[in-house]
Amino acid sequence: MVSQSGEVRLDLQKNVAVVTLDAPARRNALTPAMAQDLIEVFDEVDARRDVGALVVQAVGKSFCAGGDIATLTAAGRDPAEESAYEGMSTIYDSFFRLGQVSVPTVAAVRGSAVGAGMNLLLAADLRVVARDARLLCGFLKRGMHPGGGHFVLLSRLIGREAAAAMALFGEEIDGTRAHELGLAWETVDEGAVEDRARELAERVAADPELARAAVQNFRREAETAVSWEIATQFERPAQMWSMRRSASR
Structure with missing residues (x-):
């Protein structure tokens, strides 16, 4: 499947949905149209019960250079203007x-x-990063306040100190440092990134039904810092379901 804009591709490989950003001329910077295509692709993935994992990757020299400059400039003129507000919301x-x-x-x-x-x-849920990747928050450098829950997303992975260094003080890191900080599971040579990501995805995607059940509770427990007691209650029905399912096979 290729999106309406032609800038997002969806391929299915061994129960894995591979979503590719394909706008290398602008370093895969997100426009509202491209962002909407991503949303529609993710909706399609959810509708397919044979899919057990998803990999998001990109064509060209950048994974994603952020929001498209033209979109950000237009929004800056009047952020409350309806089309500008909706465009940023879509991103x-x-x-x-x-x-x-x-x-x-x-x-x-x-x-x-x-x-x-x-x-x-x-x-x-997981990141595989090239050793020479360049990871930069970059909002303040552009004269912008971070958006989209950036502080939460970053600090829940790398902690307050490292998040402050990157998001407030503009520190740029490479893939090796990302791995050291816990921002990435693994750092590999650039040419091995996609293969390693798909290898991991294929492992969990081998049982799509179980993958879907497990990841929902993983996110509830890992991202909201629930108590051990509450985590037990989250997991009990899913585990009992998986045991019954295994016994009936």
């Missing part, structure tokens, strides 16, 4: 929607990721 919604996809998600990151591009990779 926000695209990475929020990735975080709500009903299967485990992996971001395969090569090149640079800036601003909204950081939000996009942070919205995934």
Whole structure:
């Protein structure tokens, strides 16, 4: 499947949905149209019960350079103007929607990721990053306050100190440092990023039904810091369901 704009592709491989950003001329910066295409692709993934994991990757030298400059400039003239407000909201919604996809998600990151591009990779459940990747929050450098829940997305992975260094003080990191900080599960050579991400995705996608059940409770427990007692209650019905399912096979 190719999106209406032609800038988002969806391919299905061994129960894995591979979503590719394909606007290399502008370094995959998100326009409202491209963001809307992403949302529609994620909706399609959710509708397919044979899909058990999703990989988001990109063509070209950048994973995602953030929000498209023209979009940001137009919004800056009058952020409350209806079309500008809706356009920015759609960009926000695209990475929020990735975080709500009903299967485990992996971001395969090569090149640079800036601003909204950081939000996009942070919205995934797991990240595989090239050693020479360039990761930069970049909002303040552009004279903008971070948006889209950036502080939450970043700090829940790397903690307050590192999040302050990146989001407030403009520190840029590479893939090796991202791995050290806990922002990425693994850092590999640039040419191996997509293959490693798909390898991980195929493992969990082998049982799509179980993958969908497990990731919902994983997010509830890992992202909201619930108590051990509440986590037990989250997990009990899902575990009993999986045991009954296994016994009936």
